[in-house]
Amino acid sequence: MTAVPSHPSGSALRERMIEDMSMRGFTEATRRDYIRCVKAFAAFIGRSPDMATAEDLRRFQLHQTRVGMQAPSINSSVSALRFFFTVTIDRPDLSRRLTLIHQPRRLPLVLSVEEVVRLLEAAHRARSTRLPSAQPMAPDCGCRRSWRSR
Structure with missing residues (x-):
């Protein structure tokens, strides 16, 4: 078994996340959405998402609210980021901040x-x-018309 580097490249992280989602039976649409959400988070913080801090997550959620993102979209990002931090990079301490x-x-x-x-x-x-x-036709098909028709 090969060791996973502590800070894999962006494409290696993406591949690992896709593998993790595939193993769990996520649909193609869900995988695509989760990758999009993590990519948006990485673009927001300006570095690899595995280098994120709790403050980065707080600022990202605040940003989503300020730009008028609706609750279902924000919650979709929360689910994607929780999966990424909990499963893909094994940092559940950060996922609890979401x-x-x-x-x-x-x-x-x-x-x-x-x-x-x-x-x-x-x-x-x-x-x-x-x-x-x-x-x-109800009595012929074995159905009762009412409770009293026993």
Whole structure:
């Protein structure tokens, strides 16, 4: 077994990360996304990601928030970087510094009175023009129409 150098080149790190993801059954799309995220992090800090510090990670997440990156995109980067630091370079101390961003729940759409009326009218029209019900066939197929039809 060959020893892994303490600071492998960028392409060697990339290959190692791809191998680690392949062994774990990551899809091609996930592998591509994770590599893209680690590459963006390396570009941000201006050096190889295996030389990163906890402060680099904090600044990167702050940068992502400041440029208006949405929570799902930030969380995707967090997952990629956690994998890189925990699995690929075995530095779980750094991966613990990464925080997932809470994605706010969106309020449900509130329909106007006119929209509710149109919706109910459409349902009424659909009900009056639907195909004959399959309920009469239910006993023949071994299904119950209700709990009382035992």
